[in-house]
Structures are given as C-alpha cells and as structure tokens.
Amino acid sequence: xxxxxxxxxxxxxxxxxxxxxxxxxxxxxxxxxxxxxxxxxxxxxxxxxxxxxxxxxxxxxxxxxxxxxxxxxxxxxxxxxxxxxxxxxxxxxxxxxxxxxxxxxxxxxxxxxxxxxxxxxxxxxxxxxxxxxxxxxxxxxxxxxxxxxxxxxxxxxxxxxxxxxxxxxxxxxxxxxxxxxxxxxxxxxxxxxxxxxxxxxxxxxxxxxxxxxxxxxxxxxxxxxxxxxxxxxxxxxxxxxxxxxxxxxxxxxxxxxxxxxxxxxxxxxxxxxxxxxxxxxxxxxxxxxxxxxxxxxxxxxxxxxxxxxxxxxxxxxxxxxxxxxxxxxxxxxxxxxxxxxxxxxxxxxxxxxxxxxxxxxxxxxxxxxxxxxxxxxxxxxxxxxxxxxxxxxxxxxxxxxxxxxxxxxxxxxxxxxxxxxxxxxxxxxxxxxxxxxxxxxxxxxx
Numbered sequence: 001x002x003x004x005x006x007x008x009x010x011x012x013x014x015x016x017x018x019x020x021x022x023x024x025x026x027x028x029x030x031x032x033x034x035x036x037x038x039x040x041x042x043x044x045x046x047x048x049x050x051x052x053x054x055x056x057x058x059x060x061x062x063x064x065x066x067x068x069x070x071x072x073x074x075x076x077x078x079x080x081x082x083x084x085x086x087x088x089x090x091x092x093x094x095x096x097x098x099x100x101x102x103x104x105x106x107x108x109x110x111x112x113x114x115x116x117x118x119x120x121x122x123x124x125x126x127x128x129x130x131x132x133x134x135x136x137x138x139x140x141x142x143x144x145x146x147x148x149x150x151x152x153x154x155x156x157x158x159x160x161x162x163x164x165x166x167x168x169x170x171x172x173x174x175x176x177x178x179x180x181x182x183x184x185x186x187x188x189x190x191x192x193x194x195x196x197x198x199x200x201x202x203x204x205x206x207x208x209x210x211x212x213x214x215x216x217x218x219x220x221x222x223x224x225x226x227x228x229x230x231x232x233x234x235x236x237x238x239x240x241x242x243x244x245x246x247x248x249x250x251x252x253x254x255x256x257x258x259x260x261x262x263x264x265x266x267x268x269x270x271x272x273x274x275x276x277x278x279x280x281x282x283x284x285x286x287x288x289x290x291x292x293x294x295x296x297x298x299x300x301x302x303x304x305x306x307x308x309x310x311x312x313x314x315x316x317x318x319x320x321x322x323x324x325x326x327x328x329x330x331x332x333x334x335x336x337x338x339x340x341x342x343x344x345x346x347x348x349x350x351x352x353x354x355x356x357x358x359x360x361x362x363x364x365x366x367x368x369x370x371x372x373x374x375x376x377x378x379x380x381x382x383x384x385x386x387x388x389x390x391x392x393x394x395x396x397x398x399x400x401x402x403x404x405x406x407x408x409x410x411x412x413x414x415x416x417x418x419x420x421x422x423x424x425x426x427x428x429x430x431x432x433x434x435x436x437x438x439x440x441x442x443x444x445x446x
C-alpha cells in the first residue's frame with residue numbers, strides 16, 4: 001500500500017520519513033536516553049552494594065556474554081518471525097529485568113549475583129533485539145534517501161546517548177542509581193509500545209527450513225561478499241582495541257596526566273559532538289564510492305589512542321576525539337547504506353547478527369587483556385599498539401577490490417527483496433560498546 005505524497009506532506013514529516021521510520025527513530029531516542037544513564041547507574045549500584053572495580057567488570061561481563069552467545073540465534077529468529085514482535089518481546093524482557101534491578105537497588109538489598117543475573121537477562125534481550133531492529137530499519141528505507149535517513153537516525157541515537165549520559169549522571173548524584181534504573185525500565189516500556197505499532201504488512205511471509213539452515217544461509221551471505229566479511233573482521237579488532245583504550249587506559253591517563261575524570265569526560269563529550277556533526281554532514285553528502293570513502297574515514301579512529309600515548313594536552317585531545325567522531329560517523333552511514341543496498345531483505349537480520357557478533361565478541365577479551373598488556377609492554381606501548389592495529393587493518397580492508405569498487409546506486413531499485421513499505425523511511429549503529437537492548441553497539445555501526 002502506497003501512501004500518497006500529499007498525505008505525507010500534511011503529516012508534517014519529510015516525504016522520505018514514513019510512519020515506520022518515525023516510530024523506529026522515536027523509540028531509539030527514548031531507549032538511548034534511558035540506556036546511557038543506566039549503564040552508569042549499574043556501575044554505581046555495584047559500588048554502593050560494597051563491590052569494587054572487579055565486581056563492576058563482572059556485572060558488565062554478565063551482560064556481554066549472553067549477548068555474544070545468543071546473537072546468531074537472534075538473527076535467525078528475527079528473519080523467521082515478524083521483526084517488530086521480536087523487538088517488542090526483547091523490550092519487555094529488558095523492561096522487567098531493569099525494573100527488578102531498580103527495585104533491588106532501591107530496597108538496599110541488592111546482591112552481586114542478583115545484579116549479574118539481571119544484567120545477563122539484559123544482554124539476552126539485546127541479542128534478540130539488535131538483529132531484528134537492524135533488519136527492520138534497513139527494510140523500511142527508500143533507496144534514494146537511505147543515506148539521509150540513516151544519518152538522521154544516527155544523529156538522534158547519538159544525541160540521546162550524549163544527553164542520557166549527562167542526565168543520568170546528574171540524576172544519580174541527586175537521587176541515586178536505583179531511580180535511574182527505574183527510568184530506564186520505563187523507557188523500555190515506552191519504546192516497546194511504540195514498536196508494537198510498526199507496520200509489517202508489506203513484508204512477505206518467510207518460510208524456514210530450520211534454524212541451522214537459516215544460520216548457514218546467513219553465513220553464505222556474509223562469506224560470499226569479501227567487502228562484508230572483511231569489514232566485520234576489521235571491526236572485531238578495532239572495536240576491541242578501542243574499548244580497551246577508552247575504558248581502561250583512558251581513565252588512567254586522565255587521572256595521572258590530564259587532571260582527572262572531568263577532562264576525560266570532556267574528551268568523550270567531544271567525540272559525541274563529532275558524531276553529531278558527522279551525521280549532519282551525511283544528510284547532505286552522498287559519496288559515490290560508499291565503502292572506499294567510509295573505510296578511509298576509519299584511519300582517524302586510530303588517533304585517540306595515539307593522543308593518549310603521548311599524551312596530548314586536554315584541548316588537543318578533545319580536538320582529536322571530535323575529529324574521530326566526525327570520521328567514524330561517515331563510515332557508519334556509508335556502511336548502513338551499503339548493507340541496505342546489497343543485502344536481500346529476507347536475510348538482513350541474519351547478516352546483522354553476524355556483523356554484531358564480530359563487533360562485540362572480542363571486546364571482553366581485549367578489556368581483560370588490557371591490564372596484562374600494560375604490565376608486559378607498558379601503557380604507552382600498548383596504546384601505540386592499538387593505533388597501529390587500526391591502521392594496519394584499515395589498509396588491509398582497502399586492499400579488497402570490492403571495498404574500492406562498490407558504488408552507490410542512484411535511480412535503481414533497492415536490493416532484491418527490499419520493499420519500501422509504501423513510505424520511504426528507516427535502525428542501525430557503528431562499532432561501540434552495546435547498551436542493554438538497543439544501545440549503540442562498541443563503535444556502533446548501526
């Protein structure tokens with residue numbers, strides 16, 4: 001069913017921003033605001049319960065492990081069932097687990113094992129949510145306006161993360177972590193309600209011959225495209241070393257050389273501001289060679305680790321982080337546009353699951369090895385090693401012919417099986433550390 005353009009104009013939305021796209025974007029902003037504060041609140045809840053830094057890491061790992069374990073299954077399920085139902089079910093699980101987490105913290109009776117179990121439920125929810133959301137967004141966008149739609153979606157998501165982190169920190173200081181976790185539970189409830197209204201009537205019914213066959217078909221889609229598996233492998237390492245540099249080494253460098261947590265917070269805020277500018281740039285810029293431009297823009301992502309290795313003064317570090325945010329957002333929008341253009345609609349969630357799996361699977365290992373690497377080689381050498389790995393992997397990806405040759409299609413239909421749903425419209429992220437269920441990924445490619 002096609003909505004007349006005049007009706008779209010009367011709605012006050014741009015012609016390309018259809019109903020599904022608007023609902024997806026609004027829901028992502030709501031959960032982004034809640035998740036950013038909740039990640040901080042969970043850490044403080046562990047500390048208030050008498051835990052130490054190791055316990056905070058344990059609760060974080062409890063969320064990441066089921067995310068990695070269930071991602072591929074989540075992708076197969078999302079390509080088999082109506083995606084919006086999978087998203088709503090995942091949001092419901094996250095709402096209930098966060099509400100229970102909040103109740104325990106507010107009661108003052110929270111135990112470490114209870115917080116770990118509830119965090120694991122959150123990671124399980126994300127494992128099923130993320131591939132479904134990715135496939136839903138990618139299948140909702142019009143081919144000609146896909147880049148702009150993805151850019152605006154990511155601007156909303158990144159802006160919500162920035163605002164949510166700032167708001168969450170203030171609320172924790174004023175009211176304690178329990179109430180911030182309760183707000184996050186409410187955000188999941190609101191987002192789930194919005195996603196329940198998504199229209200999937202345009203999507204053809206999918207027949208499945210079994211879970212294992214579905215997974216094999218998804219793998220063939222990935223393995224048959226060198227540009228796709230090459231970038232997934234690249235970011236499995238890039239995300240891991242960036243996570244180690246920013247979550248382990250960054251705070252230590254800030255404490256010893258930059259003046260403490262405040263300047264490090266400014267640097268992270270500068271990165272967030274850069275992602276917003278990068279998104280704004282990509283609402284206008286449509287590079288012809290999508291992956292060539294996007295991959296070249298990964299090189300500046302090596303600079304923050306190098307800046308910490310020196311270390312640069314705070315203003316220079318903030319400038320480097322800002323530039324990295326701009327460039328990585330150019331990559332993120334280009335990547336989403338390439339997936340939208342090249343992957344059949346009925347396999348989008350399975351491909352997204354393999355991509356997410358690559359993005360997050362090595363992050364726990366890298367953060368666990370950051371301390372031993374510092375002891376063995378020194379922090380400066382470890383940080384330079386992070387930068388060198390990013391550069392070498394990016395050079396290797398540029399050597400893949402399909403990465404250099406893949407071109408944006410103009411005036412051509414979208415990938416086989418993708419339906420515009422009668423409304424041009426459009427989730428996604430870039431490699432980054434995932435939130436509870438619909439946070440961006442490590443750098444979130446979606």
